[in-house]
Each structure stands twice: as structure tokens, then as C-alpha cells.
Amino acid sequence: MKKVLIGILLAALLLTIPSAFQRIQIEESNKKIETIIPYKLMTDWIVQDPALTPADILADFKNAGIQSVSLEPDTVSSLERKGLITAVSTPRMREHLLLTQQDPLEAPFDKPGLFVHSNGTFNFEEITAGFFEEKFTYTVNDEEYLYIPGEASSIQSTPIGYDSEVIASIQDAGLKVVPRLGDYSDEEQTERMIGELLTIKQPDINKVLFSGNAVPAGSDPVRLKEFGEQLKEAGYGLLSIEFAGQEGLNQLAYVNDLNLVRLHSLGLTNDNIAESAEKIVRAAKERNMRAFFVNMTIVEYEQALSALRELQTEVDRALPASFVRGDSRTFDTYSVPLWQTAMALLGAIAFLTLAAQSVFKNKWLTLAALVGSALAAILYLVTAQSMILKAFALAIAITAPIWAVLLKKEPEKKWYLLRSYAQALAISAIGIWLIVVLLNGNQYLLGIxxxxxxxxxxxxxxxxxxxxxIFGNIKKLLKLNVIYWHVVVIAVVAAVALYYMSRTGNAGQVSTIELQARLLMEQILYVRPRTKEFLIGFPLFILALHVAKSYPKAYYFLLIPGVIGFLSLVNTFTHLHIPLLISLLRSGYSIVFGFIIGLILIWLYEKFWKKMITIIRMRWQD
Structure with missing residues (x-):
């Protein structure tokens, strides 16, 4: 049966080559990145320096290498900042009347609300027709105000619509408009703004960026689907903010045929220009980010423009030549044919069965792995539930590193060290290949x-x-007298474990020195290898292989930290939004550097460790 399973596994690997190759082609064909600046920054700068004009700022943006400007709907508050209206709350109006010795407010004007006066030719009443349930006209000092009862802050945040003149000015500057839209608490406001979004659609307004924690209608599945269809029909693509987790965005993306671009948002200050440039370059190279939203809190416009120019210069200097600036787009649509998925499932069945046979050496457990995985594969082919593919991928991701390090060792054979390392890597590579083929498609590439x-x-x-x-050496361990060097070994293993846990996950702690070392490696190697692989896991696995020659039982304890390299290797390829070639390059560095460092550990072991243990034993016995 073993030969049959190996044959099935090899056939699955060969026949699924087109699937992995297609993914690489898709990733490499999309290297256009877009920088987006929020328009609302301009209002603050113009307030600080009235000599500035929107046209001047937009021209500077264009010259600085910006491609797009995000535009939020105007609100009552933003209209006031623009100088189009004057808004006065009820307490302020009451105070004004008192100071000017005029008649106090009477019903209905004495309730909480907002008095709005249109400046110049702007007609607030006409533009907001139908927006508010109640409106009353109020005149003071021969000036007419529109009184709106209600909470002043709520009225001021009411969305009015997108400014058509601003849209035209952005387009005249040669920049694209990226409208932003939020999920408003008032359903009527949300529906009105959806209508506004669809109304302003033009050929060069082709992506929408959502604000807040949810997309419009994010909590209403039926309306959300309708909204997605409206966006699709209008020709809008979506922007997905990294780590934002906006409710309803994934559903919108599926309705919109995964027409989505991944966006990284960052805040730019005078102090973090170099760091921000590094983030942009790394996100473009390593995470398939194609849009970058740059926000700034720099008050002085000239300083802000200088920082923006410096950022773009730093990015251009560090970004590979294969990347260009322009209008970002989603990745070309692709999917894995069912027959290739079926072949990958056959390969997964063979892989898991062979692993159970090799590790457990028990026919019943081997049979259980075969039958269980076969039934799961049949269930997927019947139901097409992606969760089953994920379960297969998880099972392989857990099994591959275990099988890799516990594969039978033959220290007496020639080239034992190199052969054992290559075999362990081959096991991991096969598992990685099956995972990549099973979880393949735009939904994984885009992080949906x-x-x-x-x-x-x-x-x-x-x-x-x-x-x-432990169980392989349980009898020996129970009879063992704990001596000094055992304590040293335990302390070293504990230190490695603590270091490993401190670095695991997105919240892992990294020292300043290591950050600098990472940056240096990225500059030299294009992409850095994983520390857990080339500094911990692989070197200790190489050392374990060497120790196995002298201590065929004790070497298993070195495999405990040694397995870290292989599980990290497999985990690298489960980050499906990372370009496949990047993961391959990173892993290649880890494999080579880890082997070299492992040889150094062997030299240190032979040169110093053995002698030290001998001295310690002699002193302990004395």
C-alpha cells in the first residue's frame, strides 16, 4: 500500500503544477501601486494659510507623485469649515440675543437645535430639502436662519452629499477621486448617501473606501446584497483597509466578484518618514498591498508637503523596479479547476496516511487516517464546502513538521546529515505544495x-x-539522577521557549537591534528570512541530527526546538495573501542560513560543549 500511496502523492504533485504556476503569474502581473491623500486635510491647511488655494495644493499633490484624493461627503460641520454656512447652537443664539438686548427665544426656537445661515450664494435650505423632519425660518438682525430642532452635534454630523465642484477640481488636477462612505445610524441617511455615491460615478471614479467599523447596511444581509449588486452594476471596486475588519465588507466583495484592492493606511509625521516608507515598501513587496492611504497631522502646509515629497522619494528609492505608480486594480480573476482540487485531495489523503504510518507505525491508526481523510474528501466533492479544504490544509500544516523531524534517521549511512535535512525539507515542501493548491484563488490572495x-x-x-x-525515554528519565549539566540544558531550552513565545503572532515583541538587523537583511536580500527558522529551528535540528550519532534517544529532546523551523516554514505559506515567490525566496534563505548556522553549532558542540560536560561530570563526581 505504501508504494501506491507514494505514487498517488507524486501524481498529485505533478498534475497540480498549473495551479501554483497560475497564482505566480497572477501575482507578478499586478505591480501598480496607488497613493491616496484625504481631501479634508486641505481645509485645515487653507484655514491656517488663507493664501493657499485648493488648486495649488492639488497641483502640489500631483507633482509629489500622488495618484488619488479621497473625498468624504460634506456634513453641516464641513460646510461651516468651508465658510459656506454659519451654524449657531441654541445656547449660543440665546447668549447672542441676551448680549445684544433682543427678544429671547420663544417656542419652537427655544428647544435644543441648530440655527443655520447660508453665506453668499450658497442655499443650505435647498440643498438639504427633505433631510430634516422639522425646519423653521428665524430672522435676527435682518439675517435669515434655518432653525433645525434636535441635538446640535447630531445635526452637524449629518451627511449632505459630495461636493461636485471639489470633484471637478480634483479631476482637473489630473488626480482620481476615491469617495468614502460610512454606515450611518439613520437608515434614511445611509440610503441617501448610497444614492449620492451612485450618482457621482464616472469612469475615473472607480473605487470606494468605507469609513468606520462597518460598510453601509453591514448588519442587514438582504440590503447588503442589494448594495453590492448596485456597486457592481455601477462599476465600483472596493478598497479593503488592512486590519480594519469592517463588518459586511467580505460579503460585498463576493457579490462584487472580488473586485477589491488591499489598502494599507498609515499616519505620516515629520518623525516617521523613513519608517513609513519602509512600511509601504514592505507591504507592497510582501503583502500584495496595492493602495496606500497617507494621513497627516502636520499643521504647517509647507512642512506637510516636504514630508510627503520625502516619503515618496524614499519609497521610490527602496521599491523594486518592477513596481510602478498608477491606478491600483484588483488581481485578475482565477480559480482552481475541480479536477486539480480533486488531485490535491488525493495527494492530501496519501500524505496524511503515509505520515501516520511513519510516525505511529500502527496499522489501525494508519487505516483511520486513510479512511477519515478519504471520507472528508468525498464530503467536499459532494458539498463543495471550503471549510473542508481548510480542515485538510490545517491537518497537513500540523502533520508536515511532525513527520519531517520524526522521519527515521540512519546515522551510519553516507551523507547522513545532508540527506536527513533534505528529507525533512522535502516532507515540508510536499505539505506546503498541497496547502497552496487546496487554498488557491482570489478570495485567499485578497485576504477575504x-x-x-x-x-x-x-x-x-x-x-x-x-x-x-518523553514517552520514548520515560523509563530512563524516571531513573535518572538530575545533575548540574541537566539543569543547564533545561535552562537553555526554557530560554528558547520563552523567546519563541514572545515572538509568536502579530503582537510578538521585537528588540530595536533586531529591527535594524531585519531592515539590513531586507536591503541586502530583498526579503528577510524568518528568525525562528534560520536562527532557532533549523540550526538546532542540524545539531540534533549530529547528536543522534552518539545519543540515539536523547537527541529527541533537541527535536523539540528543532521542529520550530519546520512549523514556521509551513506557516509562511499559510499566509495566502503573501506572494508565493516571496515566500519561496524567504524560505530558501532560511534553509541555507539555518544549515550553515547548524554546522557552526556542531563545531561548537565538538570543540567546547563535550569538553565542558566532561569537566562538569568530573567535578560533580569529586
């Missing part, structure tokens, strides 16, 4: 659908190998 179970990958293989090592 994610691989689940990263925490299990970091914990289960280490726990399994630890239990395997």
Missing part, C-alpha cells in the same frame, strides 16, 4: 478568506514532539 488555525500550528507540533521524546 483566510487560513485558520495558525495558533495550532505553533503549538501542536512542539507539544507532540515533546510528548514523543
Amino acid at each position: 478568506d483566510l487560513f485558520r488555525g495558525v495558533s495550532l500550528i505553533y503549538i501542536v507540533p512542539i507539544a507532540f514532539v515533546a510528548i514523543y521524546a
Whole structure:
């Protein structure tokens, strides 16, 4: 049966080559990045320096390498900042009347509300017709105000619509408009703004960026689907803000045929220009980000423009030549044919069965792996539930590093060290290949659908190998007298474990020195290898292979930290939004550097460790 399973596995690997190759082609064909600046910054700068004009600022944006300007709907508050209206709350109006010795407010004007006066030719009443349930005209000092009862702050935040003159000015400057839209608490406001968004659609207004924690109608599945269809029909693409987790965005993306661009948002200050440039370059190279939203809190316009220019210069200097600036777009649509998915499932069945046979050496557990995985594959082919593919990918991701390090070792054979390392890497590579093929498509590339179970990958293989090592040596351990050098080994393993846990996940702690080392490696190598692989896991695995020659049982304990390299290697490829070639390059560096450092550990072990242990033993015995 073993030969049959190996044959099936090899056939699956060969026949699924087109799937992985297609993904690489899709990723490499989209290298256009877009920088977006919020228009609302301009209002603050113009207030600070009235000599500035919107046209001047937009021209400076264009010259600085900006492609697009995001535009939020006007509100009562923003209209006031623009000088188009004057808004006075009821307490302020009451105070004004008192100071000017005029008649006090009477019903209905004495309730909380907002008095709005249109400046110049602007007609607030006409523009907001139908926006408010109640409106009354109030005259003071021969000036007419529109009184709106209600909470003043709520009235001031009421969305009015997109300014057509601003849209035209942005377009005249040669920039694109990216409208922003939020999910308003008032359903009528939301519907009105959806209508506004659809009304302003033009050929060069082709993407929408949502504000807040949810997209419009995010909590209403039926209306959300209708909204998605409206966006699709109008020709709008979506922008997905990294880490924002906006409710309803994934559903919109599916309705809109995954017409979505991943966006990274960052705040620019005078002090973080170099850091911001590094983030942009890294996000473009390593996370398939194609749009970058740059916000600024710099009050002085000239300083802000200088910072923006410096940022763009730094990005252009560090960004690979294959990237160009322009209108970002989603990745070309692609999917894996069912027959290739079926072949990958056959390969996964063979992989999991062979792993169970190799690790457990028990026919019943091997049979359970075969039958269980086969039934799961059949269930997927019947139901087409992607969750089953994710379960297969998780099972492979957990199994591959365990099988890789526990593969039978033959220290007496020639080239044992290199052969064992290559075999362990081959096991991991096969598992990685199956994961890449099983979870392949735009939904994974864009981060809409994610691989689940990263925490299990970091914990289960280490726990399994630890239990395997302990139970394999349980009798010997129970009879063992704990001596000084054992304590040293335990302390070293504990230190490695603590360091490993402190670095695991997005919240992992990294020192300043390591950050600088990472940056240096990225500048030299294009992409840095993972520290857990080339500094911890792979070197200790190489050392374990060497120790196995002298201590065929004790070496299992070195496999506990050694498995970290292989689980991290597999985990690299479960980040499906990272370009495949980037993951391959990063892993290649880790494999080579880890092997070299492992050889250095062997030299240190032979040169110093053995002698130190001998001295310690002699002194302990004395």
C-alpha cells in the first residue's frame, strides 16, 4: 500500500503544477501601486494659510507623485469649515440675543437645535430639502436662519452629499477621486448617501473606501446584497483597509466578484518618514498591498508637503523596479479547476496516511487516517464546502513538521546529515505544495478568506514532539539522577521557549537591534528570512541530527526546538495573501542560513560543549 500511496502523492504533485504556476503569474502581473491623500486635510491647511488655494495644493499633490484624493461627503460641520454656512447652537443664539438686548427665544426656537445661515450664494435650505423632519425660518438682525430642532452635534454630523465642484477640481488636477462612505445610524441617511455615491460615478471614479467599523447596511444581509449588486452594476471596486475588519465588507466583495484592492493606511509625521516608507515598501513587496492611504497631522502646509515629497522619494528609492505608480486594480480573476482540487485531495489523503504510518507505525491508526481523510474528501466533492479544504490544509500544516523531524534517521549511512535535512525539507515542501493548491484563488490572495488555525500550528507540533521524546525515554528519565549539566540544558531550552513565545503572532515583541538587523537583511536580500527558522529551528535540528550519532534517544529532546523551523516554514505559506515567490525566496534563505548556522553549532558542540560536560561530570563526581 505504501508504494501506491507514494505514487498517488507524486501524481498529485505533478498534475497540480498549473495551479501554483497560475497564482505566480497572477501575482507578478499586478505591480501598480496607488497613493491616496484625504481631501479634508486641505481645509485645515487653507484655514491656517488663507493664501493657499485648493488648486495649488492639488497641483502640489500631483507633482509629489500622488495618484488619488479621497473625498468624504460634506456634513453641516464641513460646510461651516468651508465658510459656506454659519451654524449657531441654541445656547449660543440665546447668549447672542441676551448680549445684544433682543427678544429671547420663544417656542419652537427655544428647544435644543441648530440655527443655520447660508453665506453668499450658497442655499443650505435647498440643498438639504427633505433631510430634516422639522425646519423653521428665524430672522435676527435682518439675517435669515434655518432653525433645525434636535441635538446640535447630531445635526452637524449629518451627511449632505459630495461636493461636485471639489470633484471637478480634483479631476482637473489630473488626480482620481476615491469617495468614502460610512454606515450611518439613520437608515434614511445611509440610503441617501448610497444614492449620492451612485450618482457621482464616472469612469475615473472607480473605487470606494468605507469609513468606520462597518460598510453601509453591514448588519442587514438582504440590503447588503442589494448594495453590492448596485456597486457592481455601477462599476465600483472596493478598497479593503488592512486590519480594519469592517463588518459586511467580505460579503460585498463576493457579490462584487472580488473586485477589491488591499489598502494599507498609515499616519505620516515629520518623525516617521523613513519608517513609513519602509512600511509601504514592505507591504507592497510582501503583502500584495496595492493602495496606500497617507494621513497627516502636520499643521504647517509647507512642512506637510516636504514630508510627503520625502516619503515618496524614499519609497521610490527602496521599491523594486518592477513596481510602478498608477491606478491600483484588483488581481485578475482565477480559480482552481475541480479536477486539480480533486488531485490535491488525493495527494492530501496519501500524505496524511503515509505520515501516520511513519510516525505511529500502527496499522489501525494508519487505516483511520486513510479512511477519515478519504471520507472528508468525498464530503467536499459532494458539498463543495471550503471549510473542508481548510480542515485538510490545517491537518497537513500540523502533520508536515511532525513527520519531517520524526522521519527515521540512519546515522551510519553516507551523507547522513545532508540527506536527513533534505528529507525533512522535502516532507515540508510536499505539505506546503498541497496547502497552496487546496487554498488557491482570489478570495485567499485578497485576504477575504483566510487560513485558520495558525495558533495550532505553533503549538501542536512542539507539544507532540515533546510528548514523543518523553514517552520514548520515560523509563530512563524516571531513573535518572538530575545533575548540574541537566539543569543547564533545561535552562537553555526554557530560554528558547520563552523567546519563541514572545515572538509568536502579530503582537510578538521585537528588540530595536533586531529591527535594524531585519531592515539590513531586507536591503541586502530583498526579503528577510524568518528568525525562528534560520536562527532557532533549523540550526538546532542540524545539531540534533549530529547528536543522534552518539545519543540515539536523547537527541529527541533537541527535536523539540528543532521542529520550530519546520512549523514556521509551513506557516509562511499559510499566509495566502503573501506572494508565493516571496515566500519561496524567504524560505530558501532560511534553509541555507539555518544549515550553515547548524554546522557552526556542531563545531561548537565538538570543540567546547563535550569538553565542558566532561569537566562538569568530573567535578560533580569529586
